[in-house]
Amino acid sequence: QVQLQESGPGLVKPSETLSLICAVSGYSISSGYQWGWIRQPPGKGLEWIGSIYHGGSTYYNASLKSRVTISEDTSKNQFSLKLNSVTAADTAVYYCARDRIQDSFDYWGQGILVTVSS
Amino acid sequence: QSALTQPPSASGSPGQSVTISCTGTSSDVAAYNYVSWYQQHPGKAPKLMIYEVSKRPSGVPDRFSGSKSGNTASLTVSGLQAEDEADYYCSSYAGSNTYVFGTGTKVTVL
Numbered sequence: 001q002v003q004l005q006e007s008g009p010g011l012v013k014p015s016e017t018l019s020l021i022c023a024v025s026g027y028s029i030s031s032g033y034q035w036g037w038i039r040q041p042p043g044k045g046l047e048w049i050g051s052i053y054h055g056g057s058t059y060y061n062a063s064l065k066s067r068v069t070i071s072e073d074t075s076k077n078q079f080s081l082k083l084n085s086v087t088a089a090d091t092a093v094y095y096c097a098r099d100r101i102q103d104s105f106d107y108w109g110q111g112i113l114v115t116v117s118s
Numbered sequence: 119q120s121a122l123t124q125p126p127s128a129s130g131s132p133g134q135s136v137t138i139s140c141t142g143t144s145s146d147v148a149a150y151n152y153v154s155w156y157q158q159h160p161g162k163a164p165k166l167m168i169y170e171v172s173k174r175p176s177g178v179p180d181r182f183s184g185s186k187s188g189n190t191a192s193l194t195v196s197g198l199q200a201e202d203e204a205d206y207y208c209s210s211y212a213g214s215n216t217y218v219f220g221t222g223t224k225v226t227v228l
Contacts, residue, residue, distance in 0.1 A: 034215075038164075045121065046156075046164065046207050046219040059215035062119055095163055102211045104154035104169040111163050 022096030
């Protein structure tokens with residue numbers, strides 16, 4: 001069974017960098033699929049942030065592209081998200097998920113709430 | 119890349135059917151047969167209910183069905199049950215390995 005688990009700081013100061021890791025079990029991220037990040041501000045809808053394909057190809061939401069970096073660590077079977085220059089508008093629950101490539105997201109982590117506040 | 123448009127709310131009595139629309143553009147919903155639907159209960163992660171417009175993942179009841187016409191996709195929940203009360207989001211592939219989600223619909227079982 002594929003399982004994903006997000007981890008990282010729950011509180012980030014404005015203008016700093018948000019860093020999260022998604023640990024994957026039950027499937028090797030180097031075996032296929034893409035791996036993505038999606039966020040959900042409190043009480044609002046879902047927003048796709050970006051995805052990574054094994055080997056390093058990355059795809060980002062145009063609205064966040066200038067601030068986002070997604071990378072992989074195949075030795076640890078995990079991938080990560082970095083979002084720099086954060087503001088209060090970046091406060092959200094951040095989910096990692098398996099991306100079926102040009103299709104849908106079939107396995108999701110439980111989500112992690114990240115609050116941007118001084 | 120604007121969010122797909124969904125009605126804020128929908129409701130039905132147990133046993134009835136409810137249909138949720140998801141309107142996009144010629145660059146997303148109309149262009150690709152890669153519309154998916156997610157169910158989200160409060161405080162939980164979204165769950166994939168429909169992919170590729172009308173396909174159901176293993177374990178999803180056949181009460182859930184999807185369709186598409188032009189730039190509008192739809193999710194129908196037949197035989198409504200109490201546990202179907204949740205938020206539902208559509209999503210579409212939008213080209214160049216990008217995705218767009220819908221605004222979300224809260225389904226209430228009366």
